Amino acid sequence: MEVQMGDVAVAQRGDCITAMGVGSCIVIAIHDRANRIGGLAHAILPTSEHPNRSLAVATHVDRAVDELLKRMAVLGVNGTNLEAKLVGGANMFAAFKARIGEENVSSAREKLKKEGITLVAECVGGSQGRSVEFCISTGVVTVKTKL
Secondary structure: OEOOOOEEEEEEOOOEEEEEEEOOOEEEEEEEOOOOEEEEEEEOEOOOOOOOOOOOOOOEHHHHHHHHHHHHHHOOOOOOOOEEEEEEOOOOOOOOOOOHHHHHHHHHHHHHHHHOOEEEEEEEOOOOOEEEEEEOOOOEEEEEEOO
8 A cells, every 4th residue: 555645554464555756755654563563654744833634634744643653553552662764854956945854854753752662764864755665564664766
């Protein structure tokens, strides 16, 4: 199953979740190794200090992580012993002064720390887009860089 920008998906055991076209966005993969349950969020912006309910559920990093944990809890995840991996946060347009990719990475790190989720790997920054595949049974995240 593919996760579009601003959305999340959860799966179990033998399933894989993908996200394509990850540039300045941040993909957050959270895995419960013991129960073989995982989820992927494809967030666009760092924080939702003033949440706009008309936006997709996972447009902002903080809301994306909250929604991902909520959906994983429905499948039996209790929030302990979770591991996360981050992909994305590229600076796709060097001419722009905004550093949205860096802000997304920073926001994701902060939110994971706040939730007590261990960040075990990341493939972030740079200036090139990526595609992501997250295999739930193994917890392996495969990243392909767009040249």
